[in-house]
Every structure is written in C-alpha cells, then in structure tokens.
Amino acid sequence: MLRSAWRSLLHHKLRLVLSGVAIVLGVGFVVGTLIFTDTLNQTFTGLFADTTSDVVIAPSEDVQSSGFAGTVATLPAALLDEVAVVEGVAKAGGQVFADGVAIIDSAGAVLGTTGAPQFGSNWNDDEDLTPYRLTEGRGPTAGGEVALDSVSADKAGYAVGDEVSLVAPQGALTATLVGIFRYGTSGNLAGATIAAFDTATAQQLLLGGKSGYTEIDLVAADGVTQEALAADVGAVVGASATVRTGKEAADQAAADITAGLAFINIFLLVFAGIALFVGTFIILNTFSMLVAQRSRELALLRALGATRGQVLRSLIAESFGVGLVGAVLGLGVGVAVAFGLEGLFRAIGADIPTEGLVLLPRTVIVGLLIGVLVTVVAALAPALRASRIPPMAALRDDIALPARSLRLRAIAGGVLLLGGLAAMAAGASAGGASGSQLVGIGVVAALVGAIVVSPAIAGPLVRVLGFAFPRMFGTIGSLALQNAERQPRRTAATASALMIGLALVTALTIFATSAKSSINQVIDRTIGAEFLISNQTQRPFPEQVALDVATVPGVASVSPVKLLPAQVNGTDAALVGVDPETWTDMASLTFTSGALDGLESGGMAVDAQSAADAGLAMGDMATVLLQTGSADFTVTGIYEPAGAFSGFVVSSAALVPAGVEMGDSFIYAKAVDGADLTTVQADVTAALAAFPTVQVQSQAEFKEQITSGVNQILLVMVMLLSLAILIAILGIVNTLVLSVVERTREIGMLRAVGALRRQIRSMVVLEALVIAVYGAVVGLLLGLWFAVALQRTLVDQGIEVLDVPWLGLVAFLVLAGVVGILAALWPAFRAGRLNVLEAISTE
Amino acid sequence: MSTAAEGLESSPPGPAARAVDLTKVYGTGETAVTALDSVSVDFDRGRYTAIMGPSGSGKSTLMHVCAGLDSATSGTVYIGDVDLTKLRDNELTRLRRDAVGFVFQAFNLVPTLSALENITLPMDIAGRKVDQAWVDGVIDTIGLRDRLSSRPSQLSGGQQQRVAAARALASRPQIIFADEPTGNLDSRAGAEVLSFLRRSVDDFGQTIVMVTHDPTAASYADHVLFLADGRIVDTMDEPTADRVLDRMKGFDGKGRRS
C-alpha cells in the first residue's frame, strides 16, 4: 500500500505542487519569523553582554524620566568616588547617556528615523567601561569635539575632521568630528543615533551642567563574581539607586529592544497564520478531490482485499509525504524570509550586528511539525471518507461520495456569526474598556462563524451575485454559476482567505478614515490658534522661542504648553502645563462643571474620563508627584475629553515651585485678525533660524501631520494584508486547476458538442469571478460592521465621526473581481487547451 | 409526430459524410501504429450505418476523424461538402456544434444540467433559438417527457443514453456518430436506445453512423462496415444478427490466420 501511495504522489505532480506551495509558504513564514526573532534576541543579548560591565548602578525613579519632558534622572558625582573604593571593584566609570542630541546631516536635515532615539553620551577611553569601539580617529577630549556612531556618520556624510552641526536641548552647536565608533560589534544601537562628547560637555548638554551621571559602571577585580560585587556595592549605595549585575542589565536591555520589535513579529505570525490557514484549505480541497477522483481505484483496491485501515494509511502516508517535502522547502523559504527581514531592517536604518542567522533546532522541529501536522490533519477527513468507500463501488459507474449535510454547519456557524455581531453591537453601545473587549471577542467570533457558516450560504449567495450571468453569457454563464454552486464547501473555502483579508482591510480603512475625519473635526472645534510651533526631535525647546515668536509682526498672541510625566494620586498621568491667560484663546474645551479660570489660583482642570479613573471630583485635592518634587492642586474644572485633548491641565507657573525647569513642548500662536497667514508663517520661520529643529505649522499642516501618521500605519497594515490576499489568489488557482482536472470529461463533452475554447475559458473565469466576489462581499459586509462597532466604541476616545469611504469599498470589490479573474487565467488557459478526445477518454 | 419530409430540410445532394484515402498513424518510428490504412467510405444520407470489427481495428479512430474530433495523418474528410482537414479549431468546433451529433459510450451528459437542458445544450452554447416543435417531437420519441427536469444522476443508464441520443438529434445535425452507445446497457435498455435511433432514421431521415460490437445492435442498421487492421474488409446490407455473427466469426478466424 505504501508503494501505491508513493506512485500516486508522483502521478499527480501538479496537485503535489499546488498543495506543496501553500505549505511551503505557510511554513516559510513561521520559520522566517522564528529565525529572525532568534537572531535579534541572540545578537542583542550578545551585544549587550559584550558591552556591559560587571555591575551597573542606575538612579531609582518614582516618576519615569522621559525624553519629551527633557528630564533625565542622575546619580550624584560623589557616588562614583564612593563605590570606586569598595573592595572588589577594579575599575569604575560614570556614564552620561540620554536622548536629546540631534545630528544635522551635511544637507541640513535632522538625521534619524522618526521615533528612534537620538542619544548624546560622554566618551570613555577604557573599553571595559564603555560599549563604544573606535574605528577611526580618537575619542573627544575637550569641548568642541564630537564622535559619532559609524552608521550616523556614514548617513550624514561626515568624515573625521568635518564640522558637525548638532541640536542639543539648549540649542544648536557645532563640533569637530574627531572619531567614529561602533556600538560593540554593531554599527549603531538598533537604529538610534549616538553623538559622544567629553564628559564635561556631555553633562553640560544633557544634564544642564549638573556634575552627575546617568549610570555608573563597575568592573570586578579578578575572582570577584558579579553577584558578590553587586551585593557589596548595594550595601554602600542603599536605596538611592538600583544596583544590578551586568548580566541582569544586559538581559533587560536586550529584552527591551526585542520587545520594541515585537510588533513586526506579530504581523509576520499573523501572516504565517493566514498562509497556513489557506494552505490547510488547499490541502483539504486537494485531498478531497484526489479521493473523489480515485474513489474507483480505491474501491478496486478494497475489492482486491485491501482493508479500510490500509486505504486510510496509504492516504495518510501520501499526505505525510507532501507535508514533509513542503516543510523542508518551507525551511529554505524561511531562511530567505529572515534574510529579507534583515535587509528591511538595514533599509530603515537599524544595523543588526549578525554573524549570520540563528537557526535553532527548535525552529527546524516546529517548521517540520507544522508542515506535516497541518497536511496530515487536513487530509484526514477526506481519507476517512475514502476508507468508507464500499468495495462494490468499483463496479458501479459513477460514484458519489456521500455528501454530508450542511445543516449542522449552518446552525453552529450562524449562531457564532450572529452572536459575534450582537456582541459587537452590545460592546459598541456599552463603550469603554469592557465594551472594547466585547467588540474584540465579537470580531473573532464573527470571523470564525462566517468561515463555519460559509458553505451553507455560499450556494444561495453565489446564485444571487451571479444572477446576471445567464442573461449576459448564456449557457456558459449558467454553467459557470452551477459549477461554483456545485461544491459549496470548496467555493466557501476558496473564498475564505479573500473574505478574511477584505474584512480586515475594510475595517481598518473605514476606521482610519473615520479617525482622520474625527481628528480634523476635533482640531477645528478645539484649536483656535492658527499656528503650532513644535520641535522635530519631540523634545522641549527653550522658552526663548516663545518670546521670539511673540515679537514677530502679525502674531497676536502666543501660548506655550509643557507636557511632562507625573503621578496623580499614585497613577501615572500626563500633566499639561499651560499659560491660563493666553490658553483660553487658543483652545476651547467644553466644561461640564467648573471652568478654566481656577488654574491661575492653583487649580486643575481634568477631563471627565481621567477624573473618574483617578477618583477625583470637583473641589477634591490631588497630589501631583513630579520627578523634581510634588505639588497639590484643587480640581476646579471638569471638561469633556476631545480627541487628543485630555488629561490634567495646570498652570505652568504653579509647577516652578515643584522644581520644574523644562522648556516648552509646543507653542500655540494666534495671528492678528486679517493678517496674511502665509506671510506670518514665513516670518515666524525666519525668527526661528537659531533653532533648526523647531518648526512652525499651520493648522492645516498640523492636521496633515497627524493624519499622515494614521495613513502610514494604515499603509503598513494594508500592505501586509495584501500579502494575505496574494495567498488567496493561490487558493483560487488551486481550486480552479483541480476543478478543471476533475471536470476534464465534462469539458471534453462540451467541446465535442460545440463549445469553443473561448467559451470554456469564459466558463472558468466566470466561476472564479463569482467565487471572488462572493468572498469580497461577505468580507466587506463583515468589515463594515467591525468598523462601525469599533468607531461607536471609541467615540469617547475621540473617534467621534463615522466616515465610510464608499468609493474605496467599491474599489476593493472591483479589485477582488480582478484578483479572481487573474487567478483564473492560467487554469482557464489549461481548460481551453484540453484535447477533446483525451478529455472524453479520460478514465 | 414529425415526418421524414420535415426532418432534414433542404439537404444538399451527395453523402452526409465522406472519407477519402484516410490514414491515421499514431506515434512515430518503431512504435508507430497505423490505426487507419487508406480508408475510403461514403455515409449516405438517411442511412443507418454500423461499423464492426475486432478490438483495435480502428473503429473509434475512423469515427473520431470523420466527426472532426481528431485529425487525419493523410486523406480527406467531408461533412456535406466541407473539407474538415482545412478547418481551424474554432471552425471545426462550430461545424461539430451545428452539423454533427454525438452519442458516446458513457459520460454523455453534463451533470449540473437537467435532462432538457442537456438536450438543448448544443443550441444553447451556439446561442441559437431552439426549434420547440422539433424538440418536442424528439422528446416524445424518447418517451422521457416526465423526466425532463431530472438531473443525469437521477436517471438510469438507458435513460441517460436516450437523453444523449435526443441531444444528438435535437440540433438536427447532418450526421450523428455513436460510439458503442449501448455498450454499458443491458439488452432491454440497449433495445430502447437502438429503436430510438432506428426511428429517427425512419421518421426524420437522420443519418447515423454507429460503432458496435453487438451483432444484435448492428442488425438495427441498414448497412454494416467490417473493419480489420485499419481497413474496410467487408460490407453487408440489410443485416440480421445471425448473418453478422456468422461474418464476424469468419473474420476472427481470418484475422487470426493472417
């Protein structure tokens, strides 16, 4: 029996290839994702293990310091001297390392990927105490000198000896490039830029001249373990700082970086999941058809004395073979995928210090297991059915495998689908966190339900969607329709990938357009200022900027705003410091109780949601903990949250006693009535020449910037989902090729009695078209429902408008049709080419 | 019931189909098989011809080439006065659709179509209007009026073959080719199909060429051609089952001796 399984495998090469491709892709993406993750993990763990000293001391913080507030937690310089003399310490060094020094490239633009940190650092020549390894020149030893990481120097076009423009928190400066270094073995630190100065300059630029350090590194003397030294140093340092072993610190750093990259892995795994899902369907289809076609052969084997078990085993052996071959090839594809991902990372500016990809035995095992298991499980149902073919069937002319009823599916799937839709509706009207959860559960239930119920509704829906076919294409049209209806399971499975893909794309698209419309509406309603001035580095800028802008003719008033991290009554919160006098002109909030007036006398305005979360009501006293100290405020106003406008608003002046010395996060500016806005904007820009990273945006540009962020996220997601749709094409091709093979005789018949090649081709194309459109229509409807539910749920979060891009949805539908037609081209060509005689005499 | 007169309107004179010096060689070199060896034959209008001969003698090949399903290695085939060897695929397909009817041994019907839809299929594919009165006549002759909406899978083998024969007749082709149309049927069901074919010749003046192994089936025909090794070795008019059987025995003997 095994030999017969092997023969039939070789005999059906085409089927082998088609079902193989799906497995190869599915396994390939799972394996590629694993390899890439392992490679990242291993290299970053290795990188930090190499570059971290034996013991690391860092400041203890109650309120997390953050770049956007420009605050950096430090250790006192005296601590370095204290720990340096602890027994067992061979060397001690103080590090200054913080976000906030932007490198301006030789063309005058700010260097760096959006979002990636721009680190400034001090330089230390002792390689035991620093991760930097010089590749060129020397380390900076005096003010006016800088060293850059090799990727930044390369990208910015600077060579040793050049004058480098930089923007530090205090303002712009230039320095001579004296050295270029690598971060350990890597060209840079996972995409961040690093500019290193002598320690005094670094302290001046990053710590505002304080003589402290952000971290102290210790090297243990020979024979002293990291743990022992950490314990001894911990006793000296006390609670004022945290002491970790180098291993702990390195692992933490590696984990932080890989966690930051996790979203890519999630996307890849989702994609791999869809590939495997479609692959499973393709295999299931293939084997169902294989069994149907070979039922006579199998019955003959049974008649000749093969037992049910033997038939079953032979089919399982066959699927095992396909799965194994597919999985092995998938491993190869996985390596290619991992290479591709690495290249992608390089392209976006993150240098990954790889000594090659990391292929763990676990990856190989998982890949093989997935490939083989998925194939065997998918083949199991058809194989079981095949083993039930009675031996007598060999003697009969046409064998129909018993068709299973769709009733159970219709009921189970219908309940799941409707339940999911209802859950979404309920979640949407409930809103809030529990509402979102309900919507999420509903989406999953509805998707699963739709897949389960699909075979039961595919027949009728195909008839409805293709109602015009018979009138437009005559008999060929109705034949195509009947072919699509004939095997509702197969039609449903074929359409499922397209259905899921389109449901997600539709939901995302509608949600994104709604988000954009909502953002625009909120800005129109709440911002009265014509201009917004902000820093491209996302960091605070000097208060001098506001003063400069105020003097520009045409500017009526300016209102600086500070954003800083804080804890309000023990929970983390964003604090907004404003100038109450001018702020009212710039932003209009709707107060449900109280007003903005209270701010001047130490009051605080809170949005209703944050107030509820922090348990605050009008008149309550709130303790606000800042990095530099704390302050008490009375709640004097509660307003309705409006999109981005939410949080705790206080007067900036009231923060000064708590030690806040930061610059401004952004500035609102209002123009004089009747002034020419373009001229005013140009004048403001000119006035900001001393601050190259500070920009002025009109309200329209500001909206554009926010919505373009939404667009970018949308684009990435749609691109990944389009890959899923590519796989859907594969599924359609597979189904059609197999259908053509299965209907060889019928097609031969049609040709014999006079159907032209062109007509046969049209028949196949129309079948594909109606299947694709079926999947697309169901997907679009689901996506529409998802998006409405999501928008309703998030009304409170500022997504207050539902904006359905109908034209886009129509485009999706058309695109799905085109996908169907494209997928049909090759199978249709094959069907048209069938030799009439051979088709008729096919056994 | 229609009459012979309105069966085939305005047929041009001459045979319905004609093969001249027809040779068909499968393969090349050592493995070449000569399935037809310079066969010349006329299929006269309104005649029912049976082709007989041992297995592998070239019966099906002759039929396929004459019907435009296969190409000849050399020689010419005419349907009416059209030379098939000069036609391209689309023209050939149209000719098959409009001028030729087929009944195969099995798998004649499209499973998704009802019996009636199968009968009118060639005309539907051509986008031609169905001659309702004619089709009604044909349906009455096959006697399956009450099963017209059934799918092929709901019909017996004999019923399926009768539907196939009705389809062949419904488009009023110049000639019908049937390859062992009763090969899969028991004698009673076979008789139903054969008498239907006979009646279509008698009542409608249809031209039929039928390949068969069964002397009884051949006895329904007006004329029998005997094929051996790709050549016509004998003919017989007014056949009866016994005479055909006798002749076949002679042949088998001859065939073995040679």
Ligand SMILES: Nc1ncnc2c1ncn2[C@@H]1O[C@H](COP(=O)(O)OP(=O)(O)OP(=O)(O)O)[C@@H](O)[C@H]1O
């Ligand atoms: N496609 C083909 N390729 C090669 N040889 C073929 C092909 N079709 C038929 N032959 C050969 O041509 C010869 C005639 O075959 P044909 O099918 O016409 O015989 P037949 O008289 O119809 O036989 P049967 O009574 O068994 O149906 C045989 O020797 C056969 O092996």
Ligand SMILES: [Mg+2]
């Ligand atoms: Mg034959």
